[in-house]
Amino acid sequence: MPVPFFRPDLSEDAVNTVADVLRSGWLTSGPQCAAFEAEFASYVGGETHAVTVNSATAGLHLALEAVGVGPGDEVIVPTLTFTATAEVAAYLGARVVLVDMDPNTLGADLDKVTAALSPRTKAVMFVHFGGYPVDLTDLAETCAARGIPLIEDAAHAIPSRIGPKHIGSFASDVAVFSFYANKTMTTGEGGMVVTRDTAVAARIRTMRTHGIDRDSFARFTTRNDQWRYDVIEAGFKYNMTDFAAALGRHQLAHVDAMRLGRTRAAGWYDAALQGLPLDLPPRPSSEDTHSWHIYPVRLHGGLEARRQVTELFAARQIGYSVHYTPLHKLTYWSGAAILAHEGYPAADAYFEGCLTLPLFPTMSRAEVDEVVGALKEALAC
Template identity: 45%
Template structure:
């Protein structure tokens, strides 16, 4: 990479996003990291995946994911060395994915495009029906590329009749859960207190945070579910 820097892509929410026709994770970065937590675009319940073209990075990840042991379980039982023998060559962690989770992931991966298609359809519907409200709609993917639509985040404008927090409360009163993605780090206690930060130190992040709200978006949503969300949003903001 230019200047000798190492680049690790955080693609936790991105699968199967493309940029300039290429799938995220196939660029020239040193590694790309995906999350398969239950709320992500494909899920294994917990866990994730690292992809890399760099053999040294790959080997290091394999060692560090399981206590720093030099061979994984399959290698131990297929090696010419006695199966009980292993060596700890680094201060590793317990980060290996379970076989059951991996089997779920293999099946989920086959459905990734179908999941994205459904999320895209729901997001397009939201865009159509919210266009006249006092909100800023989410950005779209460039022409010819794919947006993962992991989240659908509305930004309430200054003309909205209620605050973001009140909007979430009113949606909850209607039995519809919303969330906020994400809370800026500089107002989280650790960074705030460690570095003596104030909310106003990052005014743009604060401004966006105070107005952002994530609406329900998941592949099992029915048309009835979608219309219920839309009716509630329009009732509050219309």
């Protein structure tokens, strides 16, 4: 039985929602984006502002720009993340300082983040890896005392919560969510920036569309002087389309139900993988909510075990991925980033055998069993 790495949960109602926008004639940022922003801010809570963008990468770029990151500054980034978390600092001429991971959360080691702070640090980026929610209250207080903005890369983290508080509603200065095709909710491509800082939100809104002081929907729907606008900064082209926002609104309404589907499948994996030579994904306390964006395991047999498994998965048409090759192992970042003298032993050990198994909201028990059966065969268990 073929098993895809991911299958989006898209109903005919979702398709019709997007089709209605296409029929409306207004395709770029407009009323759907405005409604999506309001609904997302309400969902996250904490008196936040929400700003739609065309990717989480764009959102991270705008976030760093809005808090003042520029040439010569340093930005602390975990080495176990996708390159986008770091590359946005390079866009602004800043240096990336890589820190090791915490095996208990797969996020950055908070002690190593604190130790890496220096007078040159202009921002700290933290990734909630796989949707595992990490309480950043103490780190936020440390950063605030030094005047250093804390940015949450929350690409995996809707609807992750610490107790009743959603990621992005407390602690950090800015949080950025992803709606890429295989994320916990999707608009195909797209993202959302969330902040409690009104000035930061205003700056991001301006910079996402060429530095223009009026958004296109307002300019084209105002009766008087609709053509007038000013450019107050050299901005970017990072706005979301209205049909993407319409899909996002539909997905947001079902995001908790989709999480339950992924959580159910993760539970089946947990039970079936007991006793195998691998480490299961870490999980937070029962009071917190894991989004279960992905299900990563670490094979005890390292690179050879992963080769055996992936070859059989490919033969059986079972999807898989690796999250991630640590940045310090990649050609560009090995030369461009500021690396730790002691190296990255935790990330190196994790990467040796990490493998991400298929996980999606509509995954069936039979599909989980197919993956587990192939995994056991490859590992000769």
